[in-house]
Amino acid sequence: MTEIINDIKVFKPNYRDAEKAHIPNMTAYKKIYDKSVKDPDGFWAEQAERLDWIKKWDTVSNNNFTEAKIKWFEGGKLNVSYNCLDRHIEAGFGNQTALIWEGNDPHTDKELSYSEMLSEVSKFANVLKSNGIKKGDRVCIYMQMIPELAIAMLACTRIGAVHSIVFGAFSPDALRNRINDSSCKVLITQDTGVRGTKQNIPMKSNADIALQNTPSIENVFVVKRTGEEISMQDKRDLWWDDCMDHANDICPPVEMDAEDPLFILYTSGSTGKPKGVLHTTGGYLVYASYTHEMVFDYQPGDIYWCTADIGWITGHSYIIYGPLANRATTLMFEGVPNYPDFGRFWEVVEKHKVNIFYTAPTALRALMREGNDFVVKHDRSSIKVLGTVGEPIKEPEWMWYHDIVGESRCPIVDTWWQTETGGILITPLPAATETKPGSATFPFFGVTPVILDPDGNELHGNPSEGLLALKTSWPGQMRSIYGDHDRFYETYFSMFKGYYFTGDGARRDKDGYYWITGRVDDVLNVSGHRLGTAEIEGAIGAHPNVAEAAVVGFPHDIKGQGVYAFVTLMAGVEAGENTLTEIKLKVREMIGPHASPDKIQFTP
Known part of the structure; x- marks a missing residue:
């Protein structure tokens, strides 16, 4: 049911599972929210019981934003892979489907039960161990969306290795920089990849270029996805299948402290060097699993599909860790929304009877342009909840x-959330929240957003508009920038003392709804991917004919924001079509195709 108030449509909850919803109405939301902010330690201790702990924590939280010190569940011991796999099998659900893999080709798919996942994860964990990987070592993963990616992640968590996943479209230069920043000991990749019409994405050969200057890498594990011929370096490079054939499928999970590192994930900063966002074990898993269950109203038996790439935080939290900790059936998609046609998403929904569907506004804009026929010819009656992520959605x-x-x-x-937050911070809840198109609505439990003016004063009244910050910590919050805690403090805590500054602007309307207005720092949001202007400027400046470059965002119909580059060439150099192409290629080479400028303007 829709109301129009002050020209803004308000949609009352119309949710088919309202009677059994975790949060059935706003009264329930307000009651739990009030408790969560008045007694955060009591509240999060209660939520942490959703996991299996080898040893309970000594203190729930120990946080100080003025020192950029964030600790949750200190002294607690657990293992992530055990919580995502073993405990469900021990409870009698080993035959339940854990992962549905939908290949790029509509005729290719695969299902793995919880028992099968545990067997594969244990085998690869033993492969890593037999090749010298131990607790605390960093493992880089550079893959497309294939099941072995999920298996490799969980295998790392089983033995306490720290994974660093690099999005499969990143360039060799970007891969090399990320490997070196965290001194990864091994790389896991694949021969070549398939995605949409691209049947031969050069994964291993890109990796080989990166590995020319990565002294810390000792081994490379290569998954055979396409069977394309690739070069394999003797002793260093090992075929995944060969290793797995000889591996034992029993590997005891390593006991981890709640504050031991779980993964590093690089995100763009406003300076040129990407930041290695560090998430730890206990608080992150509590938060990812709790938000997944509440925000999507996940119920046992639901088929859940987040269309993100695991190379980004959304894929970490809401394809793998949150869903599997909750014993969900999670769908992983290798392809793209427009292959073999623009109806692919809805064909997959119909084929696998998807109940919860989570995607990015960029994908919706691209599909909307192609008309409704691609949608309506597929049965979508299984869907009960739709979600969006990555950027504000327009009406x-x-x-x-x-x-x-x-x-x-x-x-x-x-x-609304970020790589740094680990999980969702501001969101509607399916059965409870009256929604307004384009508003992220209200904070999740335990989350205390504030709007600040440029001097750091809180704006209390409604409506108000300014800078979005968080007043208190939550368990999913990042703990540091890998190897650079000073930068962590400088980036998030130095501007407004006692607050975590998100880098986003926001307004709160008269009803208290939050509307994210976009980045207020030098970071662009292109198709839901964060790109630092300094990083793109540096890549353009690496072209020998470029004297200087300035990059800004501009409104883009499909991507939300596009990349607009102002470029000054060296004295005596004339701008030609070749120069334009070469600059775009330089950006692709140094960062990846997703950062390529949409428009280049040459300035005198």
Whole structure:
């Protein structure tokens, strides 16, 4: 049911599972929210019981934003892979499907049960151990969306290795820099990749270029995805299948402290060097699993599909860790929304009877342009909740998503969060929240957003608009920038003392709804991917004919923001079509295709 108040549509919850929803109405939301902010330690101690602990924590939280010190569940001992796999099998659910893999080719798919996942994860954990990987070692993963990626992640967590996943479209230069920043001991990749019409993405050969200058790498494990011929360096490079054939499928999980590192994930900063966001074990898993269950109203038996790439935080938290900790069936998709046609998402929804669907506004804008026929020819009656992530969603695509994809019967959870936050911070809840197209609505439990003016004063009244910050910590919060805690403090805590500054602007309307207005620092949001202007400027400046470059964002119909580059060439150099192409290629080479400028303007 829709109301229009002050020209803004308000959608009352119209949720088919409302009667059994975890949070059935706003009264329940407010009651739990109040408790979560008045007694955060008591609240999060209660939520932490959702995991299996080898030893309970000594203190729930120990946080100080003025010193950039964040600790949750100190003294607690657990293992992530045990919580995502073993405990479900011990409870009698070993035959339940854990992972549905949908290949790029619509005729290729695969299912892995919880028992099968544990067997594969244990085998690869033993492979890593037999090649000298131990607790605390960093493991780089550079893959497309294939099941071995999920297996490799969980295998790292089983033995306490710290994974660093590099998005499969990143260039050799970007891969090399990320390997070297955290001194990874091994790299896991694949021969070549398939994605959409690309049938031969050069994964191993890209990795080989990166590995020319990565002194810490001792071994490379290569998954055979396509069977393409690739070069294999004797003794260093090992075939995944050969290693797995000889591996034992029993590997006891290593006891980890709640504050031991779980993974590093690089994200763009406002300076040129990407930041290695460090997440730890206990608090992250509590937060990822709790938000996954509440925000999507996950119920046992639901088929859950987040369309993100695991190379980004959304894939870490809401394809792997949150869903598997909750014993969900999670779908992993190798392909793209427009292959073999623009109906692929909805074909997959129909094929696998997907109940919860989570995607990015960029994808929706691209699909909306192609008309409704690609959507309506597929049965979407299984869907009960729709979600969006990565950037603010505008009203036209929100309405299209609601009316056409969701047949005006599915609540939309428009979620706001960041790589740094580990999980969702501001969001509607399916059965409880009246939604407004484009608003992330209200804070999740335990989350205390504030709007600050440029001097750091809190703006208390509604409506208000300014800079979005967080007043208190939550368990999923990042703990540091790998190897550079000073930069962590400088980036997030130095500007406004006692607050975590998100880098985003926001407004709160008269009803208290939060609307994210976009980045206020030198970071662009292109198709839901964060790109630092300094990083792109540096890549353009690496072209020998470029004297200087300045990069800004501009409104883009599909990507949300596009990359607009102002370029000054060296004296005496004339701008030609070749120069334009070469500059774009230089950016692709140094960062990846997703950072390539949409428009280049040459300045005198």
